Amino acid sequence: MPISRTQLPVITTPALPPLYAAWMDEMLTGPIPHETDATCDDCAMCSGEGAEAQDGETFFNPQTKCCSYVPELPNYLVGRILADSDPAFETGRATVLARLEAGVGVTPLGMEPPPIFVALYGRNSATLFGQSRTILCPHYLAVEGGRCGIWKHRNSVCATWYCKFVRGATGQNFWQTLNQLLTAVEQNLARWCVHELDPGGEALKLLFPLGGENAHAQVDPHALDGAPEPKRQRALWGNWAGREADYYKACARLVEPLAWPDVLARSGPTVGIYARLTSAAYRQLMSKELPFALKVGSFRSVHFNADTQVVISYNGYDPIELPKSLLEVLHYFDARPTRQALAAISAERGITINDSLVRKLVDFNILVPSER
Ligand code: SF4
Numbered sequence: 001m002p003i004s005r006t007q008l009p010v011i012t013t014p015a016l017p018p019l020y021a022a023w024m025d026e027m028l029t030g031p032i033p034h035e036t037d038a039t040c041d042d043c044a045m046c047s048g049e050g051a052e053a054q055d056g057e058t059f060f061n062p063q064t065k066c067c068s069y070v071p072e073l074p075n076y077l078v079g080r081i082l083a084d085s086d087p088a089f090e091t092g093r094a095t096v097l098a099r100l101e102a103g104v105g106v107t108p109l110g111m112e113p114p115p116i117f118v119a120l121y122g123r124n125s126a127t128l129f130g131q132s133r134t135i136l137c138p139h140y141l142a143v144e145g146g147r148c149g150i151w152k153h154r155n156s157v158c159a160t161w162y163c164k165f166v167r168g169a170t171g172q173n174f175w176q177t178l179n180q181l182l183t184a185v186e187q188n189l190a191r192w193c194v195h196e197l198d199p200g201g202e203a204l205k206l207l208f209p210l211g212g213e214n215a216h217a218q219v220d221p222h223a224l225d226g227a228p229e230p231k232r233q234r235a236l237w238g239n240w241a242g243r244e245a246d247y248y249k250a251c252a253r254l255v256e257p258l259a260w261p262d263v264l265a266r267s268g269p270t271v272g273i274y275a276r277l278t279s280a281a282y283r284q285l286m287s288k289e290l291p292f293a294l295k296v297g298s299f300r301s302v303h304f305n306a307d308t309q310v311v312i313s314y315n316g317y318d319p320i321e322l323p324k325s326l327l328e329v330l331h332y333f334d335a336r337p338t339r340q341a342l343a344a345i346s347a348e349r350g351i352t353i354n355d356s357l358v359r360k361l362v363d364f365n366i367l368v369p370s371e372r
């Protein structure tokens, strides 16, 4: 019994940027499968010409796709971008140079999103994400249907976010867990670079003020206006003031030779814990095992066709189309053993449901494991 997803062509993209791919090659027991349903070159979230969203369906603005977002870049990724001399990368590198030149959120820890983005997105991410050009990423290039200028060196969030997942909630769980890990790695390694390259005591006081995160809670009016105070910027950079690009490249050189055990050694126990969680999520992602017993999960129908229904379960961006004949037998999964439910469906309704279809229904939370 077939179930269908999008009808868009499948175009594969690299699973992770090279630095993070190398670390995950060491940490995980195998390669990470590509999320081929997220067809970024022909965005799966953008409508075709003239198409209108059906009930419950979301389309992204084709002028932003999922890049209505400004990423935080850790110092060593800024350095990798600045040091990348590939001529094909020149346009992307220029977007980071522009951020460096503007100076807003430019610190020895890396590049922070500007306060105007933080203020807008922090309170309105649900409505602005995928829609607003006002908060479009500065690294987004409006060429070839829209593409990322720093794809090769994108950060943890951009490397792990997808709108759709081949294995539904199982895939989403893996990528979200990996994001948690890589975000913690970025924070730890950025701090390690500051420690190693030492901007000086006064700069450290500004970078790590008493009160921690709360000390930065007030919006800096100069940064808000796009013109940070030169005196404060010099103090923030200390020994490296005037040599910011050199500093970022030095960070990249420090991180480049690190193997995964070196990363763990330079990070706190939290990264070790997140690494274990990511390995467990990866094992789930690669496992095809079926739960012993299943029951019907929570989902809503958003569109009705003659023989099918489009339903949304774990993720509003990832609807799935199911045959009505399949929906009509789901009640057989009532916490009895999975094999018994399948045998009963076959005997009483003459419908054979194979293991890969059951797995798909579990991945999309249409069926969920029963505790009993
Ligand atoms: S991940 Fe982003 S660019 Fe790729 S298909 Fe989804 S919304 Fe489009």
Ligand code: SF4
Pocket (backbone or CB within 6 Å): 066, 067, 068, 069, 070, 071, 137, 138, 139, 140, 141, 147, 148, 149, 150, 151, 154, 155, 158
């Ligand atoms: S860095 Fe690239 S992937 Fe991330 S939001 Fe910007 S354009 Fe999109």
